[in-house]
Amino acid sequence: MTHPHIYFTKLADIYGNVFSVRLGGEKMVFVSGYRMVKEAIVTQAENFVDRPYNAINDRLYSGDSGGLFSSSGETWKRQRRFALSTLRSFGLGKGTMEQSICEESRHLQEEIEKEKDKVQAEIDRVIGQIQLPRMADRPNLPYTDAVIHEIQRMGNIVPLNLVRMAAKDTTLGGYVIPKGTSLLPNLTSVLFDKTEWETPDTFNPRHFLDAEGKFVKRDAFLPFSAGKRVCLGEGLAKMELFLFLVGLLQKLSFSVPDGVELSTEGVTGLTLVPHSFNVYTKAR
Template identity: 55%
Template structure:
């Protein structure tokens, strides 16, 4: 009513009309685009395009916009404006050719609240802190087995545990999602904490459950609503509040592990990532490179989130497509039998001799499309993309779905076709357009681990079991999109071979 008091000659309707017009003008002035800015759908005052978007399948929604506006287009949700890039050539231009310009993360209201002024962990930090933390994580993971036989042995041991759990089902229908999460989660636990958990461990199960829910929520409409209207959403009830409660529970879990590590820490003989980080903290006291105990917990959580969900979800998609294409499952098993047999455990040395199996794994990564949108970037300076002007500070979204299904790069983009990765003689062929792990300076730092896990787990499973669903059951390939794209929950049967 303060405005009404300032305008005593107007009635309440006139005051409201004046206020509405004032808000429209203010919104237009604040959000008007510079010349030659990428085109996009109509943005309503204050809310932008948030009511016309499809947040259940955003990759499909954005693909339709790309068909209308081209491979570089813009959109606004609330007060948040972003430019999206589509197709292999344009995505590569942004994150590889202009990698230095599009390396930092933009402001994110959720991340700002989660990290509360801390360094931002491994994936949301920027600048020198991000560079230093990424280099440290890479070198530490290599020291503790990444790319070495020691880690391969740990994965093979976990494969045996997984096989034993599946054998207990005795051919009856079971949900594979939990078992895959257990097995893959244990690999990252060994690298970060130096130990594995029994699948029945209560705390381990809670951690994996919260990780899955957190990742879905971070990519949901609730996350977008919070980012678009943080001041309002902060005070409203809803699923978005679980983002913060789950995050804090997971941080507490990891912080407890850090305390246990500190009790018997030997700086000269670090056992895992946590030990190595604590040692590095001693060497960087008072520095601003992110070597703090709070950031240790956040970096560890980042490793868990990235190192568990993505690989276990890819294995789930593997079952979906192999069950829907039993002839391909049979062909993979025939190649495994011919090269390895059914008794000797697979090793990474077998991969060059299993070209068809390797092609199937890569095709699963392509068509599984588990990270449809990639991480947001921000322009460090004014630049151009596709002939359009991109101002400094603009948020950029590389649409990985558009790369993995680019009609100019893949012969049959919408079909599960291992031939995408085979030449005329049946030899495995790498494809540059397979950006399942992204590319450029922010390429997934755990891709070497993921590739090793996918090969050893999938070959180990198909060596021992044939997978199918009960008669009358049809698996869906549509998927549920959050932070990652996961299959709809399903049960499978595993017949011992």
């Protein structure tokens, strides 16, 4: 069965970058491709800042307008400010958070391993196998950084993004979008946009490297979405991905048992997660 995010991305090839689908009694406007998604959530940030009403949330939060993920208007602004300041006082960006992620990563190091490859060669050369990785090492590990970005591009865990709602009457791609319309800025269509990526359907860390092998940021790299409602945990998630992956590959080698086929197809749940599979791990 085709996953919904792939299906809706293919529909854009037929119906264009702004089309609507009736889901039950609700009309949902799908926005596709880097340019149009950016127009909606960055250029028109104020116009699409809200989330639509959701009956499940209404029950869960009994009458209040929902938690940070689903609230709108003043409630959302208050909750977002509070969550941001809580994350900051937790130590994000100050070292305390980095330290606790390093400790967790050390435990994981004892469990997993992968074949020596270019990432391990770079890690060995730059920080060796003894010293724990730090965020300050990232600029010196461009290949590793590019691999992490390419994994997130091809294996994004929130492929369809979260639904937004028009906070005002507006237009998008020449279409009138009335206040209250649900809108889905499809992230798969951005992360696989043929006009943005050299080899959109192939795993290729070179997407994030220049000719000299230096790391380059790409505008269409939006797994955390963008604009006023961009993922609140982006900094924390990036820190975890870097420290865990480097920590694991520093100490362990991974291999796939004979006959096991790995796949980037995920299982749809609250987020897209990989199918479970067995790997061999070996201390290096």
